[in-house]
Amino acid sequence: MSNYDVVVIGSGPGGYVAAIRCAQLGMKTAIVEKYNTLGGTCLNVGCIPSKALLDSSEHFHNASHSFKEHGIDIKDLKVNFKQMIERKRGVVEQTCAGIDFLMKKNKIDVHNGFGSFKDKNTIQVTPEKGDSVELKTKNTIIATGSKPASFPFIQLDKKRVITSTEALELDEVPKHMIIVGGGVIGLELGSVYARLGSKISVVEYMDGIIPTMDKSLGKELQKNLKKELGFEFYMSHKVTEVKGEAKKATLKAENKKGELVELEADYALVSVGRRPYTDNLGLENAGVKVDDRGRVDVDGHLQTNVPGIYAIGDVVKGAMLAHKAEEEGVFVAEALAGQKPHIDHNLIPGVVYTWPEVAAVGKTEEELKAAGAKYKSGMFPFKASGRARASMDEKYGFVKILSDEVTDEVLGVHMIGPRCADLIIEAVVAMEYRATAEDISRICHPHPTFTEAFKEAALDATEKRALHI
Ligand code: FAD
Ligand code: NAD
Numbered sequence: 001m002s003n004y005d006v007v008v009i010g011s012g013p014g015g016y017v018a019a020i021r022c023a024q025l026g027m028k029t030a031i032v033e034k035y036n037t038l039g040g041t042c043l044n045v046g047c048i049p050s051k052a053l054l055d056s057s058e059h060f061h062n063a064s065h066s067f068k069e070h071g072i073d074i075k076d077l078k079v080n081f082k083q084m085i086e087r088k089r090g091v092v093e094q095t096c097a098g099i100d101f102l103m104k105k106n107k108i109d110v111h112n113g114f115g116s117f118k119d120k121n122t123i124q125v126t127p128e129k130g131d132s133v134e135l136k137t138k139n140t141i142i143a144t145g146s147k148p149a150s151f152p153f154i155q156l157d158k159k160r161v162i163t164s165t166e167a168l169e170l171d172e173v174p175k176h177m178i179i180v181g182g183g184v185i186g187l188e189l190g191s192v193y194a195r196l197g198s199k200i201s202v203v204e205y206m207d208g209i210i211p212t213m214d215k216s217l218g219k220e221l222q223k224n225l226k227k228e229l230g231f232e233f234y235m236s237h238k239v240t241e242v243k244g245e246a247k248k249a250t251l252k253a254e255n256k257k258g259e260l261v262e263l264e265a266d267y268a269l270v271s272v273g274r275r276p277y278t279d280n281l282g283l284e285n286a287g288v289k290v291d292d293r294g295r296v297d298v299d300g301h302l303q304t305n306v307p308g309i310y311a312i313g314d315v316v317k318g319a320m321l322a323h324k325a326e327e328e329g330v331f332v333a334e335a336l337a338g339q340k341p342h343i344d345h346n347l348i349p350g351v352v353y354t355w356p357e358v359a360a361v362g363k364t365e366e367e368l369k370a371a372g373a374k375y376k377s378g379m380f381p382f383k384a385s386g387r388a389r390a391s392m393d394e395k396y397g398f399v400k401i402l403s404d405e406v407t408d409e410v411l412g413v414h415m416i417g418p419r420c421a422d423l424i425i426e427a428v429v430a431m432e433y434r435a436t437a438e439d440i441s442r443i444c445h446p447h448p449t450f451t452e453a454f455k456e457a458a459l460d461a462t463e464k465r466a467l468h469i
Pocket of ligand 2: 182186188211238239272273352
């Protein structure tokens with residue numbers, strides 16, 4: 001039996017980062033992972049493989065749609081989908097191997113097997129083959145992540161009615177794919193296949209896509225996906241059945257008028273959210289409580305109701321994002337070492353890696369209105385940005401800044417356009433330091449860059465004095 005200061009269950013971005021920080025701070029640390037590769041959802045079947053396919057498909061789309069405009073002619077352009085998937089596998093393999101290296105470098109013991117609580121201080125690890133081992137520990141960090149959610153009326157056969165995991169491993173480009181749920185996964189993976197030639201039909205329950213983000217972003221993105229990639233949208237539709245057959249998937253839904261809508265495609269991708277994963281974890285053996293949505297219940301310090309047992313990432317409340325899981329991992333490690341770490345969950349940015357990219361931080365306009373806050377709004381469209389015009393003749397997108405009407409403090413930033421996934425960090429830094437819109441408008445931004453749109457939106461929010469509109 002081994003004795004540890006900390007055992008981390010789950011090796012996703014929450015778990016492996018928590019383990020590294022614990023080890024850096026001198027704690028004897030182990031990590032338990034049920035799969036053979038480390039890295040969790042993010043590295044194996046999430047962020048990394050989806051971005052690999054998004055980038056590959058974007059290259060193809062640009063080569064077939066915008067290269068000609070730039071004076072580049074290519075003959076016989078075609079997709080080698082097998083190679084695209086092979087490359088994605090290679091990227092995943094390399095990234096996961098990097099985590100093995102980091103575990104060794106930080107002298108973290110890796111236990112491959114299913115982890116479960118035997119009691120508050122004992123974790124049983126059951127490998128696929130061979131005997132179980134028991135780890136004694138002073139502290140445990142639950143970082144078991146999430147799995148795709150579904151509904152009883154969806155027959156998820158994982159062949160024709162699939163989740164994101166299978167959508168990242170198809171062996172053909174579908175002619176037609178139905179997407180149930182117009183959230184982040186549906187729109188990102190829908191973009192991959194639409195760029196490669198698939199017809200995409202999104203069926204969404206709400207009246208807007210990416211409904212948890214500022215409404216202006218969903219509207220602009222929907223317009224773009226329809227026009228540029230031919231997406232078909234079925235908004236405000238209540239799905240009642242999704243079924244797979246040998247070579248097709250079918251869907252039934254009710255529209256706003258109560259009429260039946262039926263769709264048929266090669267595949268139906270179910271992307272209606274993810275559920276926290278605590279199956280067979282033995283929480284009851286340690287007395288750990290979950291909340292009404294099945295998430296491990298934690299306090300403001302990410303500690304469960306049992307002292308010494310913490311939980312982080314997708315398995316607890318808050319946004320299901322890799323960087324949120326990482327921040328929480330570092331937070332718990334530093335708290336265990338007696339430090340006083342801090343996370344502002346309001347300042348965790350969200351990004352959708354479609355084209356144009358969507359990114360946001362802070363409060364949405366809808367949230368500010370609901371809270372009765374008095375705010376100003378500044379906006380700058382990318383079509384007025386010299387850099388956007390020079391590089392891709394950008395017709396879509398904008399940066400929107402919301403700031404307090406009296407103090408001018410920035411309360412929320414919402415952007416859609418080229419490289420917004422990277423641009424958003426300037427807003428996060430500004431908000432971490434409680435900058436005003438005027439502060440941003442007085443900072444020199446290099447020309448010609450996409451970042452100028454952020455400064456111009458700040459000028460617009462401050463005194464309606466943007467320079468280039
Ligand atoms: P996970 O990454 O889910 O890791 C949990 C790990 O715990 C898994 O390896 C699991 O096998 C293991 N485990 C579970 N139970 C046990 C047990 N009992 N014993 C041992 N091991 C166990 N987020 C972003 O921020 N950016 C993105 O671009 C992005 N893209 C995504 C794309 C897709 C297709 C998907 C599905 C998700 C994406 N996400 C993205 C979300 C991101 O992957 C998650 O928020 C993140 O992985 C959560 O990290 P985690 O450490 O909490 O859990
Ligand atoms: P999501 O919550 O983003 O979107 C789910 C969508 O499904 C919503 O628009 C919702 O209204 C809709 N929906 C729910 N029930 C429905 C029904 N019965 N019929 C039709 N529509 C329905 O969830 P997701 O896209 O599955 O992604 C899961 C998680 O993974 C998200 O929380 C996200 O944070 C994370 N993720 C992040 C990224 C990123 O950061 N770029 C990428 C992929 C996934």
